[in-house]
Amino acid sequence: MTTADIVLLSLKEENMKLILSGFSIDYEDAVTTSSKKNEGFEVIDCERLDEWVAVAYSLP
Secondary structure, rough: OOOHHHHHHHHOOOOEEEEEEEEEEHHHHHHHHHHHHHOOOOEEEEEEEOOOEEEEEHHH
16 A cells, blocks of 8 residues: 555545645646546635645545
8 A cells, every 4th residue: 555545545534635736727727637537536625826726625
């Protein structure tokens, strides 16, 4: 089991949220698509400040 697997299990068991931030709008689609497609995260909130983005995710 990898560290990423352990983190995903912990997030799911504890009903915790994951926040990814510090990337620009140029990468928003790639980050969101990858998180949804590869790990099954759902977007629950998003904040933008000029070109910077932060997205909150949860596991279903």
